[in-house]
Amino acid sequence: MGLMAASRPLSRFWEWGKNIVCVGRNYADHVREMRSAVLSEPVLFLKPSTAYAPEGSPILMPAYTRNLHHELELGVVMGKRCRAVPEAAAMDYVGGYALCLDMTARDVQDECKKKGLPWTLAKSFTASCPVSAFVPKEKIPDPHKLKLWLKVNGELRQEGETSSMIFSIPYIISYVSKIITLEEGDIILTGTPKGVGPVKENDEIEAGIHGLVSMRFKVEKPEY
Numbered sequence: 451m452g453l454m455a456a457s458r459p460l461s462r463f464w465e466w467g468k469n470i471v472c473v474g475r476n477y478a479d480h481v482r483e484m485r486s487a488v489l490s491e492p493v494l495f496l497k498p499s500t501a502y503a504p505e506g507s508p509i510l511m512p513a514y515t516r517n518l519h520h521e522l523e524l525g526v527v528m529g530k531r532c533r534a535v536p537e538a539a540a541m542d543y544v545g546g547y548a549l550c551l552d553m554t555a556r557d558v559q560d561e562c563k564k565k566g567l568p569w570t571l572a573k574s575f576t577a578s579c580p581v582s583a584f585v586p587k588e589k590i591p592d593p594h595k596l597k598l599w600l601k602v603n604g605e606l607r608q609e610g611e612t613s614s615m616i617f618s619i620p621y622i623i624s625y626v627s628k629i630i631t632l633e634e635g636d637i638i639l640t641g642t643p644k645g646v647g648p649v650k651e652n653d654e655i656e657a658g659i660h661g662l663v664s665m666r667f668k669v670e671k672p673e674y
Contacts, residue, residue: 472496495573512555520657529545601656
């Protein structure tokens, strides 16, 4: 293991991983609750690496939103560089997984959609990507057989099964890699099941992958 690899463990991907690629509209029940159309290709958007909020740091609510929503997602962490890979080989590039939240300023997103503008302000702000501890690939033989859950202040809000994804993980990796070269430590957020909803200052969000990992975050307003 070279010096570079030693200082960049995959288990702390959020400290050095560069790209956060997110897939929109990947669970039919969420597409319905958003009154959107199921598309023939995944919708992609990006978050900056400063969106990462590892456990122990708060979720920051941007000053410009009145309607911050939680979106619970399985994150796929890349284990090696990946460019235009075929679907059949895609899983060889996975290093592991993490549970993620795609925090979304829903009022801002609605405005962006009306104006035909990108979703950057709604999705890509600081601390908009809370992440759990890293789960090595070996612990998840089939990522399409997981149960995800999320509670706000102890009340169950989201529950979903990754078997309900519209686009499979190998398909998504292959599709993304044909557009964006993925590198070790990058993550793909694979979409949210139904039950998205608002959080307010001082709320506590708890979420998990059943039997594997859980995480807890407090929602705060930033100091600026």
